[in-house]
Amino acid sequence: MGHKGGKKGKSGQYSTDQSVLEGLAGSGVPIAGKVLDWRQLAKLKSTYTDALQAAINPNTGRVHTSYSLVGAQTGRLSSTDPNLQNIPIRTEIGREIRKAFVAEPGNVLLAADYSQIELRLAAHMADVPALKEAFARGEDIHARTANEMFGHVDRDTRARAKTINFAILYGISRWGLGTRLGVPADEAQAMIDRYFERFPGIQRYIHETLESVRERGYSETLFGRKTWFPRIRSANQAERAGSERAAINAPIQGTSADIIKRAMARMMPTLREAGLGHVRMLLQVHDELVFELPEGDAAAAAPIIERVMAEAAGPSVKLDVPLGIEIGTGSNWGDAH
């Protein structure tokens, strides 16, 4: 259509994905925004509105997922038929889908989330004083990062700091961070250098993790569960780099997965001891557990659920940071957040 294309794609075709269309929309191409709007609604209808109603079990009147305990390399669960671990929440219209998950009359849904668990685990595992201190004080971690890196906190620096924090967890690269922040790779590299300077444990963690994986072939979670990386010494640069990023992430994501599994294993026995054996644990969404229970039991159950989750690393692992839990209730899943 006369617009110069930014290449992409392994088939050589021009990409029309979200980032490309957002760029065009920002350059005054009206149809780009229209396509994005249409795509969002088409996605919500086909993947959620239509598919979830078709998945209702006629015997129970409910949607039942299947969990795989070996679905993810890192030890996370995966969910299929239907996947209930990717129900929309970020946009207002998407959140309407989540609100369609409702409790039975007289009951509520209770959602309990680990707050920033992977960043907390990174602070512990990499032994980063500034991050551990921030979590101990209950500070806004992205704001703290912004202040450390840029010397002040505003909307923009906090957003950048949040992106950088996530990039660290995922195995950072100057190109990936540059793309995300919309800056050249050398500027992204300068930010990475700055991050390592302010949080020196991170660079050490990355270095030691990679050295260990190259030597032994696997990484370990805090509980000793291994993930193997057979391509960590590949001669293929892209393959090797991909393995390195996964190897940096696996101990963090994997430890988080271990912790919530421990919480799940202890949850119902602990609730039963408190006379709350009728509480139903419905869903796990990586750092979140969803329960259904009589409205009148929520006040009694919430602190027990919180304690089981907060203490789930112990006694075998003693963390230097507290595990924060956010709990909400509502007549539907959307309002429980």
Next chain:
DNA sequence: TATCGACGCCAC
């Protein structure tokens, strides 16, 4: 009719 790869997008 079933399966696969590419593309795109939802979640954490």
Next chain:
DNA sequence: AAACGTGGCGTCGATA
């Protein structure tokens, strides 16, 4: 040229 981790699943077109 170049996407930073873990997944599942929709549509489309090609193929069996």
